[in-house]
Amino acid sequence: MTTWAMVFDLKRCIGCNACVVACKMENALPEDVFFTRTFVIEVGAFPEVRRVYIPTLCNQCQDAPCETACPSGATESRADGIVMVDQDKCIGCSACAVACPYDNRSQLTQEALDGSYFGPGQQAAFELTRGERWQAGTVTKCDFCSRRVDAGQEPACVASCPTDARIFGDRDDPDSAPSRLIRQRNGRPPMPEKNTRPNVFYVD
């Protein structure tokens, strides 16, 4: 069995947002729709102030509340742990979005899909692929770049990270990089109190 997981190394993340841009391009996402973000917060008091960057994406939870809330069967988990959204089945009710404790779901409007970063009618090649991938009105989210993963590649955000702050691999393999990091550096999931059993972990 394979269970795909990702580990964020907070000591390595420099907040460059290369992952965000790579995700945008890979998934042809419209403006204001993000599958991954790098949150920032300043901690401490002068003169001991520092910025902390916290990357986030869909945590591909093993007990995914979005899957339980979905009334149409559009959200289903694959055997390898990736939580998928079937665009043909999604009715756009957003029940999944209000069920996700991590606020990692976005609704795609027709206006957003028709829009362009370069002005009206100036869609770039990657923006033109939106029509093939997305249906207006549906709710969507990160799927660990399942198309790339199925082809033996890493997710786009992992491949583009210049500091290797995102580590992707098989959590069922005890020798994989995520498994070792979680074990050796006490990897912790986001918001464990929500009991969603995420497949994403943070180490610092």
Add this chain to the structure above:
Amino acid sequence: MSEMQMVGDSFRLGYRAQRHWDGAMAGAFFCGELGAGLFLAAMVLEVVPGMLLGLLLTGVGKPILHFAHLGAPGKSWRAILRPDRSWTSRGLIAIVVFCGAGLLHTVNAATGDVIPFDRAWQVLAGAAALVVLTYQGFAMSHSTAIALWSTAMMPIAGLLYGLAGGVIVSLLLRSGAAGPLLMVAQGLLLAVGVMLFCLLYAAQHGSPGGRLSAELLFRGRYARWFHGVVVAVGLVLPTLAFWLGGGGPINLAIAAAGVLAGFLAFRILVFKAGVYEPVMDFSALLGDSGKAIP
């Protein structure tokens, strides 16, 4: 806890306002619960126009508002497919049963038992109405994402508000209320008040997200609407109308308008005051000293 920690849709770490369920969804919840409560109350009081109005609110008003919210309304039939896990699916089935059985019973109540098995339709419609009154609250409380919603008070809120609105509107359609019925209406208003207190108390003493939601409603940006419409217009005004003027038609009209305004405002505000908590606990970042991580 401060409203300053609300970060909107930026890349800042902090609390984010719930924005996925909007006014149309609040209106749909309002119509569904009021319609089911009105039907139940009108059925008990034998007010046929009230039963019909209840069915229209739930069977027509609620779907129209849901369609206004849905991203892909053409596929909305699919919402019935997962009753094994989703409260939305269970509720949709209950609405279909409620409208079907309720219509058959209403026809019988209006024309005098022209359709057989009236008792069965009545029981079925009543049971389905109870599910319609509560399933939206269960759908909200089932999720732990938004602390304000993640409480057993949510289904009770739908039940009490729906019944309170339903009873008072039924009495208005009956053009008056005698002593015991007036007591029932006042008792339901009191129960709504207790429910609101428990909801805010649980939020205030729960997780940080719940505290922020309670603060938004009680002292923050929605306090004016919460105190003014939900409490003053929705609870105090109807109670005063009953106390000072009894159960006459004018008092009932004032009370009904107040309760319905308060109910709708409650539904909207509960959506607006819902917040997502930060993905990372602030205390984990700040450390015990509240200073920077070394």
